Amino acid sequence: ARTFFVGGNWKMNGSLESTKQLTQTLTQAKLDSNVEVVVAPPALHLLTVKEQLAGSKVAVSAQNAYHKASGAFTGEVSVNMLKDASIPWVILGHSERRTLFGESDANVAEKTAAALAEGLSVILCIGETLEQREANETVNVVVRQLNAAADQVKDWSKIVVAYEPVWAIGTGKVATSEQAQEVHAAIRKWAADKLGKDTADQLRIIYGGSVAAKNCKELAQQPDIDGFLVGGASLKPEFVDIVNANN
Numbered sequence: 001a002r003t004f005f006v007g008g009n010w011k012m013n014g015s016l017e018s019t020k021q022l023t024q025t026l027t028q029a030k031l032d033s034n035v036e037v038v039v040a041p042p043a044l045h046l047l048t049v050k051e052q053l054a055g056s057k058v059a060v061s062a063q064n065a066y067h068k069a070s071g072a073f074t075g076e077v078s079v080n081m082l083k084d085a086s087i088p089w090v091i092l093g094h095s096e097r098r099t100l101f102g103e104s105d106a107n108v109a110e111k112t113a114a115a116l117a118e119g120l121s122v123i124l125c126i127g128e129t130l131e132q133r134e135a136n137e138t139v140n141v142v143v144r145q146l147n148a149a150a151d152q153v154k155d156w157s158k159i160v161v162a163y164e165p166v167w168a169i170g171t172g173k174v175a176t177s178e179q180a181q182e183v184h185a186a187i188r189k190w191a192a193d194k195l196g197k198d199t200a201d202q203l204r205i206i207y208g209g210s211v212a213a214k215n216c217k218e219l220a221q222q223p224d225i226d227g228f229l230v231g232g233a234s235l236k237p238e239f240v241d242i243v244n245a246n247n
């Protein structure tokens, strides 16, 4: 069985003070012991948050990383630096990175391969825009994004795939559980065809896009939804209810 996975992507939010309160909420909360929980603070806060969460079941993740080990890449943090700092996870290919910062499928694949080579685990984000959905291109788009990664990555055991329809991110417009399940099933079928049935059975495919306490239970019941990547609601105590969606 696949361990349910809930990630909190804090994006570019929080101060040292608000972050401390958030980690306190998490360390004091009763979190379902059967769920893997990861939070992704901004790079500046990673080590502080890691320390504040030490001894809890919540792990930390970076929101992005660069694939070169070191050098003249002003403003970047490398996968090697994350490894050195014992940051176990990194989110790659988030739609905001792709759209606002121009990351291509090939860039994301290169970063994914580099992160895995350093022993990190990767939350690999994919998803279609509203225009692509309306043109019935959803499955083609996610398959294109996944194939780009598969060109450079053979071992998928340390990857969690996050399906995040761009039109559902930060909009309050959550995909219906049927819409999400349909794409998750297509992703698992892709994985079975491309990577083999065992890998497909073990691959966690999580949903992101306006996940909230009020919609998480229904989504969590879908057979191919193995957890969530939560943005806005991960900054609130509500995140605990999302972690506990199956209770």
Ligand code: 13P
Residues within 6 Å of the ligand: 009, 094, 164, 168, 169, 170, 171, 172, 208, 209, 210, 211, 229, 230, 231, 232, 233
């Ligand atoms: P929201 O939950 O705020 O829609 O963000 C989703 C997301 O982008 C998580 O990575």
